[in-house]
Amino acid sequence: MANPAKAKGTSWETTLVAYLREHHNPGARRNAQMGRLDIGDIDGYYLHATEAKAEKTITLSSYIAQATKEAVHAGQPYGCAVVKRRMKGVADGYVVRDVATDVRLMNRLRDMEEALQDVGFDRWYALDKQHRETV
Structure with a gap:
């Protein structure tokens, strides 16, 4: 090139x-x-x-x-x-x-996590544990 x-x-x-x-x-x-x-x-x-x-x-x-x-x-x-x-x-x-985009993304993540907790707490708990362990 x-x-x-x-x-x-x-x-x-x-x-x-x-x-x-x-x-x-x-x-x-x-x-x-x-x-x-x-x-x-x-x-x-x-x-x-x-x-x-x-x-x-x-x-x-x-x-x-x-x-x-x-x-x-x-x-x-x-x-x-x-x-x-x-x-x-x-x-x-x-x-x-930018911060505005990141806040929109974090709001979406929060809302989706709350929705998943409402409909499938055990699934949310397992995924939460898995992602916390990868830190």
């Missing part, structure tokens, strides 16, 4: 997709770029349009603006940027969203 910055970005996207496939969603994949109607770099990070960023200079505000716009195009409720941490592996990267 003639453009080293593009090659670095492509490598990060590919590595991130492999991680998501192993740990989150086997159907995760890279998206084709669609210009002004872009839907994010990666599909398959649940409920999110995902921008993958591997740049020397990190500009969070532009990443979040881009991810938020692309979430609308993708029909997803949330946008986030997954930023590569220099000299670290994919699991040490950062998932970044």
